[in-house]
Amino acid sequence: MYDVIVVGAGPAGASTAYHLAKQGHSVLILEKESLPRYKPCSGAVSPSVAEFFDFDFAPVIAREMRRVRYTYKLGDPIEAELTTTDPIWMVQREVFDHFLVQQAQGQGAQLKDATAVTAIANQGDYWQVSTTDGTLDAAYLVAADGATGPMAQWLGFPDLALRTASVLEVPAPVGDDCAINFEFGLVKQGCAWNFPKAESYSIGVATFLGKAPADYRKVLEKYSQSFGVSPGAGQVYSHPLKLWDGNHPLHSHRAVLVGEAGAIVDPLSAEGIRPGMVSGVRAAEAIHAALAGDADALANYTATMHATWGEDMPWAKRIAGLFFRVPGIGYRVGIKRPTATQRLGQILAGEVRYADIASRVMKRMSGGLLSG
Numbered sequence: 391m392y393d394v395i396v397v398g399a400g401p402a403g404a405s406t407a408y409h410l411a412k413q414g415h416s417v418l419i420l421e422k423e424s425l426p427r428y429k430p431c432s433g434a435v436s437p438s439v440a441e442f443f444d445f446d447f448a449p450v451i452a453r454e455m456r457r458v459r460y461t462y463k464l465g466d467p468i469e470a471e472l473t474t475t476d477p478i479w480m481v482q483r484e485v486f487d488h489f490l491v492q493q494a495q496g497q498g499a500q501l502k503d504a505t506a507v508t509a510i511a512n513q514g515d516y517w518q519v520s521t522t523d524g525t526l527d528a529a530y531l532v533a534a535d536g537a538t539g540p541m542a543q544w545l546g547f548p549d550l551a552l553r554t555a556s557v558l559e560v561p562a563p564v565g566d567d568c569a570i571n572f573e574f575g576l577v578k579q580g581c582a583w584n585f586p587k588a589e590s591y592s593i594g595v596a597t598f599l600g601k602a603p604a605d606y607r608k609v610l611e612k613y614s615q616s617f618g619v620s621p622g623a624g625q626v627y628s629h630p631l632k633l634w635d636g637n638h639p640l641h642s643h644r645a646v647l648v649g650e651a652g653a654i655v656d657p658l659s660a661e662g663i664r665p666g667m668v669s670g671v672r673a674a675e676a677i678h679a680a681l682a683g684d685a686d687a688l689a690n691y692t693a694t695m696h697a698t699w700g701e702d703m704p705w706a707k708r709i710a711g712l713f714f715r716v717p718g719i720g721y722r723v724g725i726k727r728p729t730a731t732q733r734l735g736q737i738l739a740g741e742v743r744y745a746d747i748a749s750r751v752m753k754r755m756s757g758g759l760l761s762g
């Protein structure tokens with residue numbers, strides 16, 4: 391019998407396992423893929439996540455970035471520098487995620503990869519977990535199985551809408567003058583981006599409102615060509631996104647949802663790595679308290695996530711609802727302002743909340759609408 395079984399070895403699951411194992415609890419991570427595994431993602435991570443861990447992330451940072459470039463319909467370029475204390479990290483997910491799991495293993499967590507969870511059964515004061523390699527028991531369960539995993543549904547949480555995003559991973563020489571690139575206008579109700587890694591680009595596209603276009607490939611082709619990158623040299627991956635859509639419960643009987651399994655993904659930026667890892671840290675604190683006899687600990691986990699991260703997400707969603715409807719106006723009255731990039735950096739660093747800027751942003755957007 392384990393104290394905790396964590397289902398899913400992404401950043402949210404690995405962070406939960408790390409902190410629980412560090413507290414001396416017996417933890418098993420179950421992962422259906424063989425590690426290291428690739429997760430379709432652009433791999434931008436806020437360095438502010440480091441404050442929750444006592445190890446150095448340097449070995450898995452492929453590139454650090456301050457320069458940001460924007461375009462609207464591939465023209466009207468704007469360049470800005472992030473002035474936050476630390477630059478944004480670019481990571482390769484197969485490397486970053488595996489490193490986090492290894493850190494958890496270093497604290498004593500066990501890993502069974504290439505082992506899918508196929509069913510769970512509530513046994514009252516413990517969970518029985520069926521896998522493709524036998525049955526295991528644990529006092530608590532952590533659902534960290536991402537946007538498409540089955541755990542949330544099995545635990546009785548409502549199905550939440552999924553969107554799809556695509557990313558073209560393409561090896562290419564990356565010059566020193568590279569930047570984090572965002573493109574608005576090329577895709578309706580969404581955006582495209584190009585994040586450089588050590589020797590490759592992650593070129594992505596997502597829509598945040600309405601229906602996704604039938605084929606993202608044309609957008610990816612056109613956008614990658616604008617950087618002189620041949621799309622044929624890379625590979626396109628598509629993956630669902632479970633964006634935040636309301637503050638739903640994140641706990642049930644002896645179980646919690648962390649990361650994208652609980653829709654802990656920013657609805658404006660699609661940032662899921664940092665909030666997923668923070669949810670793992672908070673979930674570990676709650677399970678540690680529950681194992682010590684605190685009957686309210688898991689409910690407190692839901693309350694803490696709602697009061698910290700979740701409280702700000704309605705503002706992110708409101709800004710997304712306006713910005714992605716009229717990106718040309720958003721570009722003119724918002725992105726072009728020198729403070730826009732500074733606020734983006736501060737939000738990713740957790741220094742500023744969307745609530746602090748939302749009314750100004752929305753007033754400017756509405757003013758832009760009125761003036762045409």
Ligand SMILES: Cc1cc2nc3c(=O)[nH]c(=O)nc-3n(C[C@H](O)[C@H](O)[C@H](O)COP(=O)(O)OP(=O)(O)OC[C@H]3O[C@@H](n4cnc5c(N)ncnc54)[C@H](O)[C@@H]3O)c2cc1C
Pocket residue numbers: 397398399400401402403420421422423427429430431432433434435505506507508534535536537538539540555556557594595628629630631648649650651654655660661662663664666
């Ligand atoms: C195209 C794209 C670009 C993105 N870019 C960024 C970005 O630049 N920055 C950012 O912060 N976020 C980004 N995101 C979001 C981010 O990738 C996710 O939010 C993040 O990976 C969620 O982490 P997680 O640990 O919750 O889940 P995941 O990383 O999805 O891990 C879940 C794990 O659970 C495993 N699993 C599933 N079912 C089972 C089962 N039955 N049994 C055992 N294991 C199972 C899966 O194999 C997987 O390894 C992007 C998303 C997409 C789609």
